[in-house]
Amino acid sequence: MDLGTRGGGCVHNFVLDRAESLSLMHGTSYPCMMDECRESSVPEIRGAISAAWLGSCLNGFQLRPQVKQLLKNGLFYGIGGVGLFPVFRRIFAGRAAIVMFHEIQRDCRSELMTGTSVELFEYSLSWLRREGWAIVSLEECLEQLARNDRSRRYAVLTFDDGYRDNVSVALPILERNNAPFMVYVPTAALTRTLQSWWLGLRELIRSRDDITIDAMGFRFHCPDFRSKRAALTRVDQWVHQDYRRVAALATTFKKAGISMSALNNQYFLDERALQGLARHSLASIGAHTTSHAALATLDAFSARAELADNRNYLENLLQLPVQHLAYPYGTPGACGLREEHLASEAGYFSAVTTRHGQLSDHKLNQFALPRIGVSSSFDSEISFAGRMSGVQLAAHILWKKITGAAV
Numbered sequence: 146m147d148l149g150t151r152g153g154g155c156v157h158n159f160v161l162d163r164a165e166s167l168s169l170m171h172g173t174s175y176p177c178m179m180d181e182c183r184e185s186s187v188p189e190i191r192g193a194i195s196a197a198w199l200g201s202c203l204n205g206f207q208l209r210p211q212v213k214q215l216l217k218n219g220l221f222y223g224i225g226g227v228g229l230f231p232v233f234r235r236i237f238a239g240r241a242a243i244v245m246f247h248e249i250q251r252d253c254r255s256e257l258m259t260g261t262s263v264e265l266f267e268y269s270l271s272w273l274r275r276e277g278w279a280i281v282s283l284e285e286c287l288e289q290l291a292r293n294d295r296s297r298r299y300a301v302l303t304f305d306d307g308y309r310d311n312v313s314v315a316l317p318i319l320e321r322n323n324a325p326f327m328v329y330v331p332t333a334a335l336t337r338t339l340q341s342w343w344l345g346l347r348e349l350i351r352s353r354d355d356i357t358i359d360a361m362g363f364r365f366h367c368p369d370f371r372s373k374r375a376a377l378t379r380v381d382q383w384v385h386q387d388y389r390r391v392a393a394l395a396t397t398f399k400k401a402g403i404s405m406s407a408l409n410n411q412y413f414l415d416e417r418a419l420q421g422l423a424r425h426s427l428a429s430i431g432a433h434t435t436s437h438a439a440l441a442t443l444d445a446f447s448a449r450a451e452l453a454d455n456r457n458y459l460e461n462l463l464q465l466p467v468q469h470l471a472y473p474y475g476t477p478g479a480c481g482l483r484e485e486h487l488a489s490e491a492g493y494f495s496a497v498t499t500r501h502g503q504l505s506d507h508k509l510n511q512f513a514l515p516r517i518g519v520s521s522s523f524d525s526e527i528s529f530a531g532r533m534s535g536v537q538l539a540a541h542i543l544w545k546k547i548t549g550a551a552v
């Protein structure tokens with residue numbers, strides 16, 4: 146999972162939460178987020194948006210992720226406020242979307258906004274129904290796209306990692322909506338051996354006001370919610386720059402007395418619960434590798450084993466075929482062309498990434514399917530509607546035209 150793309154809440158929370166890092170990043174200059182904490186406001190959003198039009202000035206600059214997110218939210222409010230989402234949907238929304246969730250949390254704030262709130266989850270499903278999207282299984286979605294069925298749009302609901310709250314919180318809502326769904330599960334979550342560093346990090350930051358991450362050479366003073374969120378984001382970004390850093394965090398957790406197996410037991414489904422879930426008529430279980438390693442960092446032999454062993458384990462446990470895969474992390478740094486070949490060679494029928502995008506019936510690569518992540522750390526009702534309507538894609542194209550920069 147990716148803490149940067151997960152979480153729960155409203156745009157107000159997002160603005161307060163992310164305002165500490167409002168700035169433009171040039172080259173490798175990256176000032177410490179902890180030094181920049183400040184409140185944000187609507188005028189700041191306007192200021193950030195107006196900056197977007199200074200295309201020539203921005204040439205050669207890269208926007209920090211937080212600024213990009215703020216700009217996107219400004220766009221969602223602007224475009225949604227004048228009722229233009231249906232227009233964008235006709236042009237940019239494609240034929241289908243695979244929606245990605247992780248934890249569905251009843252109290253996002255206590256979990257430092259690392260999942261999707263139950264309110265946003267319920268809203269997502271009701272929005273899809275209201276706007277005429279058919280919520281279908283991944284198989285059916287791919288079949289309809291292959292058949293070139295243009296009668297309606299399709300949505301697939303996916304959950305990564307196999308959290309307990311997918312059953313205790315999300316399942317009753319899915320049942321009420323008669324919504325099929327897919328849960329991608331790594332073996333190590335079930336065997337309680339997963340290096341679930343994101344859970345360890347959340348526990349560490351939540352329970353302490355001063356923490357030291359030895360491997361980063363960093364100390365964080367985080368006595369309140371906002372500084373805890375900032376510290377969480379900072380360490381998360383550091384890991385995503387090089388997934389091999391996950392191993393280095395283990396020492397910090399051990400020193401702090403944080404037990405990975407206890408956290409795994411607390412948050413992830415166990416084997417029996419997964420067997421029960423797999424028998425549910427709405428559920429499908431997919432693969433997520435053995436150890437949740439970023440496959441691109443492994444040699445081909447190890448990556449092959451991660452793909453094959455996880456599937457064998459799940460098929461033996463569930464006595465069902467496991468045909469679909471989610472690459473751990475799902476970013477370009479974690480999975481690329483080689484991993485697509487390995488997934489195909491391992492006999493999977495499809496593989497999803499965490500790259501943002503909708504599905505159209507042409508140019509469909511079944512081994513690099515994009516998804517739309519829904520997280521309360523950056524999402525609100527209007528941003529969900531906007532991103533499902535293709536506004537983020539439109540903004541991406543427009544930004545590239547203005548600045549020539551990658552968004």
Ligand SMILES: [Zn+2]
Nearest residue numbers: 146305306473
């Ligand atoms: Zn995952």
